[in-house]
Amino acid sequence: MIKHGGLDSKSANEVNAHLLRLKKEALTLGASDVRIIPADMVPVEDEIIEMCRPPFCEQYGKSANCPPHVMTPEDARQWIRSYNSAVLVKIDVLPGVLFSEQGLEVFRKVFVISARLEELSVGQGHASSKGLAAGSCKAVFCRDIPCDALIKDGKCRCPSLARPSMEALGINVFRLAREVGWEIHAILRKSDPDDIPSAMLAGLVLV
Numbered sequence: 001m002i003k004h005g006g007l008d009s010k011s012a013n014e015v016n017a018h019l020l021r022l023k024k025e026a027l028t029l030g031a032s033d034v035r036i037i038p039a040d041m042v043p044v045e046d047e048i049i050e051m052c053r054p055p056f057c058e059q060y061g062k063s064a065n066c067p068p069h070v071m072t073p074e075d076a077r078q079w080i081r082s083y084n085s086a087v088l089v090k091i092d093v094l095p096g097v098l099f100s101e102q103g104l105e106v107f108r109k110v111f112v113i114s115a116r117l118e119e120l121s122v123g124q125g126h127a128s129s130k131g132l133a134a135g136s137c138k139a140v141f142c143r144d145i146p147c148d149a150l151i152k153d154g155k156c157r158c159p160s161l162a163r164p165s166m167e168a169l170g171i172n173v174f175r176l177a178r179e180v181g182w183e184i185h186a187i188l189r190k191s192d193p194d195d196i197p198s199a200m201l202a203g204l205v206l207v
């Protein structure tokens with residue numbers, strides 16, 4: 001149960017009930033596990049966005065939701081402080097699947113869950129709720145085409161689903177996953193899936 005400083009107990013109970021509704025929805029949409037955490041538990045570190053650059057990720061600078069087009073880690077730290085709670089979602093996946101074409105579908109699922117929870121939360125009066133996903137929206141939604149949102153006066157092709165990833169803002173997903181007790185292993189392009197004990201993707205909704 002999250003403590004909500006500044007709220008009376010009735011309002012705090014309403015917020016907690018809302019967070020539990022989001023958790024239930026995430027599980028219904030196929031999340032493997034969900035944790036409700038205080039927003040100030042979300043670690044933002046400047047070095048994390050280095051993982052968004054080649055050779056780790058080829059999408060650097062190619063999407064409006066990827067660095068350097070998103071807020072800096074410093075700004076993200078301030079922004080996250082304006083929230084009280086967060087819903088952390090994970091999807092377990094076989095390591096080999098992440099290295100296959102099917103892997104994109106798992107990334108897509110994280111976008112779908114994050115965007116749906118954001119939409120639900122906003123619709124229930126938490127107007128500033130914001131979902132974050134895993135990986136680049138360009139790889140999932142605009143794989144072989146340019147990002148329209150980077151073109152002058154252009155708009156995102158998938159505004160209802162595309163979100164920045166947690167890493168793009170500097171969130172240390174590894175640290176966060178471990179802090180909530182989830183098993184997580186480093187997976188690089190050169191990794192051998194047979195050497196990876198388990199894999200997961202994570203999304204986050206700030207409320």
Ligand code: SF4
Nearest residue numbers: 137142147156157162
């Ligand atoms: S979904 Fe496509 S158009 Fe939208 S921000 Fe991502 S790459 Fe750009």
